[in-house]
Amino acid sequence: MNLQSGTDITPALRIIPRDQHIISRKNISNAALRVLYRLNEAGYTAYLVGGAVRDLLLGLHPKDFDIATSATPDEVKRLFRNCRLIGRRFRLAHVVFGPEIIEVATFRGLGEEGGEGDRHIVDGRIVRDNIWGTIEEDAIRRDFRVNAMYYDISDFSVRDYVGGMQDLQDRVLRLIGDPVTRYREDPVRMLRAARLAAKLDMRIDAAAMAPFESLGPLLAEAAPARLFDESLKMFLGGQGLKSFRMLEHSGLLKFLFPVTARALARGDDALRSLVGQGLANTDARIAEDKSVTPAFLFAVLLWGEVRDVAQHWMARGQDGSEAWARAAAQVVAEQCQRVAIPRRFTLTMEEIWSLQPRFEQIQRKRVFRLMTHPRFRAAFDFLLLRADESPAIRELGLWWAHAQQLPQDVLSAALPVGGGSAVSDHAALPVAARPSRPRRRRRKPGDKSGSA
Numbered sequence: 440m441n442l443q444s445g446t447d448i449t450p451a452l453r454i455i456p457r458d459q460h461i462i463s464r465k466n467i468s469n470a471a472l473r474v475l476y477r478l479n480e481a482g483y484t485a486y487l488v489g490g491a492v493r494d495l496l497l498g499l500h501p502k503d504f505d506i507a508t509s510a511t512p513d514e515v516k517r518l519f520r521n522c523r524l525i526g527r528r529f530r531l532a533h534v535v536f537g538p539e540i541i542e543v544a545t546f547r548g549l550g551e552e553g554g555e556g557d558r559h560i561v562d563g564r565i566v567r568d569n570i571w572g573t574i575e576e577d578a579i580r581r582d583f584r585v586n587a588m589y590y591d592i593s594d595f596s597v598r599d600y601v602g603g604m605q606d607l608q609d610r611v612l613r614l615i616g617d618p619v620t621r622y623r624e625d626p627v628r629m630l631r632a633a634r635l636a637a638k639l640d641m642r643i644d645a646a647a648m649a650p651f652e653s654l655g656p657l658l659a660e661a662a663p664a665r666l667f668d669e670s671l672k673m674f675l676g677g678q679g680l681k682s683f684r685m686l687e688h689s690g691l692l693k694f695l696f697p698v699t700a701r702a703l704a705r706g707d708d709a710l711r712s713l714v715g716q717g718l719a720n721t722d723a724r725i726a727e728d729k730s731v732t733p734a735f736l737f738a739v740l741l742w743g744e745v746r747d748v749a750q751h752w753m754a755r756g757q758d759g760s761e762a763w764a765r766a767a768a769q770v771v772a773e774q775c776q777r778v779a780i781p782r783r784f785t786l787t788m789e790e791i792w793s794l795q796p797r798f799e800q801i802q803r804k805r806v807f808r809l810m811t812h813p814r815f816r817a818a819f820d821f822l823l824l825r826a827d828e829s830p831a832i833r834e835l836g837l838w839w840a841h842a843q844q845l846p847q848d849v850l851s852a853a854l855p856v857g858g859g860s861a862v863s864d865h866a867a868l869p870v871a872a873r874p875s876r877p878r879r880r881r882r883k884p885g886d887k888s889g890s891a
């Protein structure tokens with residue numbers, strides 16, 4: 440990443456004293472306070488910085504506390520027993536307090552020349568490239584103005600070098616410096632704009648939004664592993680639905696999830712509702728501190744395309760299970776060129792998808808086999824999300840919800856033993872132990888998935 444951009448910005452320091460802001464030590468983690476005090480006592484300058492200061496000023500709870508200091512990584516290491524140095528190109532110190540890690544970064548300069556630091560070249564490769572700088576330089580190489588404020592533990596003031604306080608008041612995200620230059624340096628900043636706007640309920644400044652359409656394609660050059668991490672932050676950070684809407688509204692979705700954008704562009708309302716509901720459910724689970732899996736989330740985002748591609752192959756005469764497997768592989772491969780979804784998740788996604796046609800097979804053995812499948816729960820939740828696809832799917836969801844509530848023997852007695860598959864009629868299930876009615880065999884036109 441080239442960091443020359445800040446050179447055309449003149450930082451103008453504004454110091455906001457303790458009685459003019461709301462940050463209180465009560466809201467800063469003890470671990471972070473200890474690191475700040477220790478560095479200060481040892482004669483270094485050290486500040487809480489970045490997202491933590493921004494969030495505290497907004498009255499939010501930061502998810503991590505980062506520190507910027509004049510001490511070099513080695514000097515930090517000498518001060519803390521519980522410290523390890525990480526990063527190869529730019530070294531950072533992690534000070535570890537049980538489950539909490541405080542990231543301590545030395546003020547970083549702007550250019551390859553310019554700052555103090557050391558560069559180690561081994562076999563022609565830069566293995567370490569630490570360009571240390573002043574706090575002013577550290578401030579202007581950050582992305583958004585609201586992200587470049589420093590909380591000073593020595594007098595409890597906030598140091599604002601680039602007008603972040605103003606932006607917080609105006610609830611707007613502005614880049615530091617020229618947007619085009621800053622996005623060219625690091626295209627992921629476009630995604631950070633969308634994510635932070637959703638998380639903080641702010642708008643993106645028009646000048647910061649304007650280059651999205653022309654520079655969005657640069658996201659194709661970003662590391663897919665990093666885009667996976669960014670995607671998780673966007674969708675599993677508690678504001679997934681808002682982040683998604685922001686991505687769509689800003690035109691970035693097609694660069695990050697081309698598959699999803701394409702399927703939605705076909706104007707399928709049921710799919711839009713499925714994606715929205717899937718993201719809303721995920722947000723609700725996070726708000727309740729329940730676990731969420733990236734696999735379910737990506738299964739939701741890619742479903743429209745997988746389903747349509749599977750139908751395409753079935754229309755060309757492929758057998759149901761083969762068509763689904765082929766569609767899943769094809770769609771996952773395309774998406775993974777952008778966002779590197781790890782294999783352990785894509786395997787689960789493929790299971791969630793391939794179990795969908797099996798919900799249509801209402802025979803005793805098959806029903807019990809599906810119910811004991813390790814992915815049954817996820818696949819059933821997914822079936823419920825599909826309710827808007829058709830009245831038949833909604834019925835199916837109700838049938839399976841009901842079936843799970845019946846005692847095993849009652850359910851078993853109500854189910855036909857075999858002889859092909861049938862789409863269910865959930866009314867045929869006994870409310871208590873009512874004997875089962877004979878059921879009709881029904882199949883959706885053109886749907887061969889029953890044999891999957």
Ligand code: ATP
Nearest residue numbers: 489490491502503505580581582586587625627628
């Ligand atoms: P979150 O609340 O999600 O943690 P954050 O702004 O703290 O948001 P981090 O990824 O934790 O995001 O980054 C910490 C800080 O590092 C940011 O506030 C910003 O100052 C700086 N930063 C992060 N990513 C970039 C980037 N791509 N370019 C420039 N500065 C960045």
Ligand code: MG
Nearest residue numbers: 489490491503
């Ligand atoms: Mg952060």
